[in-house]
Amino acid sequence: MTWDKTRGPRIAFVGTGAQGASIGADFALAGLDVTFIEQWPEHVMAIREHGITVNLPTRTINTKVPALHLCQVAEIKEPFDVVFLVVKAYDTKWACQLIEPYLAPDGLVVGLQNGMTHEDIAAIVGRERTIGAVIEIASNMFVPGITNRQNDHDTSWFALGALDPKTQERVEDVADLLRNSGTVEVVDDIRSAKWMKLVVNAAELIPSAIVNLPLADATRAPGMLEVMRTAGYEAMQAALADGAKIIPIIGMPPITTNHPERYVDRIFEEVLTTFSQADTLTTSLQDWRKGRRAEIQEVNGWVVDMLRTHGQSAPINQRVLEMAFDIEAGRLEAHPENSKLLIEAYEAIADRR
Numbered sequence: 001m002t003w004d005k006t007r008g009p010r011i012a013f014v015g016t017g018a019q020g021a022s023i024g025a026d027f028a029l030a031g032l033d034v035t036f037i038e039q040w041p042e043h044v045m046a047i048r049e050h051g052i053t054v055n056l057p058t059r060t061i062n063t064k065v066p067a068l069h070l071c072q073v074a075e076i077k078e079p080f081d082v083v084f085l086v087v088k089a090y091d092t093k094w095a096c097q098l099i100e101p102y103l104a105p106d107g108l109v110v111g112l113q114n115g116m117t118h119e120d121i122a123a124i125v126g127r128e129r130t131i132g133a134v135i136e137i138a139s140n141m142f143v144p145g146i147t148n149r150q151n152d153h154d155t156s157w158f159a160l161g162a163l164d165p166k167t168q169e170r171v172e173d174v175a176d177l178l179r180n181s182g183t184v185e186v187v188d189d190i191r192s193a194k195w196m197k198l199v200v201n202a203a204e205l206i207p208s209a210i211v212n213l214p215l216a217d218a219t220r221a222p223g224m225l226e227v228m229r230t231a232g233y234e235a236m237q238a239a240l241a242d243g244a245k246i247i248p249i250i251g252m253p254p255i256t257t258n259h260p261e262r263y264v265d266r267i268f269e270e271v272l273t274t275f276s277q278a279d280t281l282t283t284s285l286q287d288w289r290k291g292r293r294a295e296i297q298e299v300n301g302w303v304v305d306m307l308r309t310h311g312q313s314a315p316i317n318q319r320v321l322e323m324a325f326d327i328e329a330g331r332l333e334a335h336p337e338n339s340k341l342l343i344e345a346y347e348a349i350a351d352r353r
Contacts, residue, residue, distance in 0.1 A: 010035075011177070015087035016043070020036075020112070021054070023084070023178075026180045035066045037073060046144035055147070073102065076102045082177065088293075090295060090298055096121055107129060109130055110131045136271070150276075150277050157249075158183070161193065171186050197250075198302065200271055202234070202300050203232030204218075209288055209294065209334060210323050212288075214285075216278050219272065228268070230316045232264040233260065234314040235303045235314075300324070315348070
């Protein structure tokens with residue numbers, strides 16, 4: 001790494017919502033040089049006045065950290081060595097365009113995001129400056145300056161990997177930074193790792209949001225577990241069609257089966273038992289309850305488009321896509337009764353088998 005070893009790297013978190021703020025707070029408490037860059041004005045003001053507060057399962061932390069609004073990025077004088085991008089997948093390109101002029105020539109951008117955003121990052125800052133990542137933490141934020149993180153360090157998991165093989169040797173130094181917030185694995189095939197996370201995201205994020213229930217409650221609703229698993233099965237088909245490999249993520253043991261559907265079941269169960277609590281709301285449902293857009297096209301839509309490219313269909317993900325867009329357009333309300341519409345789509349598939 002070429003940053004000053006005595007001073008350490010200059011670090012920015014672009015996007016300091018529930019996830020970014022909690023991880024960034026760990027960095028600040030570790031004494032790292034970290035700056036928050038955020039688009040929510042009230043959140044920036046609250047951090048400046050009271051610091052960032054993170055409520056964890058058994059403790060609460062608070063720390064001061066410099067916070068800039070997007071409009072103040074142009075005032076930055078010294079470039080950043082590492083930028084952790086923690087914005088929504090659909091905000092990736094413009095966020096990278098915003099921060100690229102303030103990235104050191106050999107600086108790195110780490111995409112701590114859902115979806116296959118690594119290629120969007122690389123398109124702006126270059127493959128040699130891009131590190132893909134997988135993140136597994138459950139958090140929520142509804143009050144400026146306060147984030148509620150449901151996973152302490154022992155159950156927070158990350159994977160990191162470079163897109164350019166020449167950059168891979170630098171990933172371990174970035175992993176050491178991120179270990180201030182949880183377990184970090186450096187992987188050689190970050191593209192496959194991100195696909196495996198998208199598989200479980202396709203099963204859980206939007207489907208549970210459509211029925212307006214916490215994740216655990218959604219899986220217990222009659223018929224919904226089968227619907228959600230099938231969305232995951234289709235996503236795995238898309239991953240394999242795209243050349244991804246079935247590899248373990250989120251701390252799972254080495255794969256003992258290459259059966260795609262069994263793997264989906266295992267990873268989904270791991271998310272439910274280790275990384276979720278009874279009241280965990282997926283990020284998509286949080287977005288809708290805040291009146292915001294969710295990552296629909298970037299997850300379930302990615303599955304539909306990938307399988308279509310390979311001459312295949314994804315009927316459950318297609319139905320999820322249609323209902324989610326109807327909810328965002330105001331034509332449908334997120335409600336437990338929506339499970340009937342999803343189950344109808346599932347049963348139609350079952351009848352054709």
